[in-house]
Amino acid sequence: MLYEHMDLLESVGLDLLFAAIFFFIGMAIKDVLKQGNVPPFGRKIVWLVLFLGCFGFISKGVIQMTMEGVGIG
Template identity: 75%
Template structure:
């Protein structure tokens, strides 16, 4: 039974790994911004860039799932 779902388990594990990496990157950036006394505008720009990176990754996953579901990919 496990061998039937191996590809799905690998995909889920990889997505969880990337989510954990984004979380740890966010925590590291938060720590650097806090210790560096960065102004609010600078913090906003840094978090915006990080959010756009995460949003792009999520959009890629959604597009990939929809294409695979329709038989394109």
């Protein structure tokens, strides 16, 4: 593996790791909500908060890539 590709490989690997962590967090929350007999409104609030966290993380990555591409960061 050439050294100039190691940075790309690390970046992709880290992104996949975070995606896997978000997936497992979602599965754990689904299990807790099912076992806790949470009402539907509470489930929707929990999933909304989880989605907003994921959306914020993805937005941060897109903004960071855009700023680095322009040369600001």
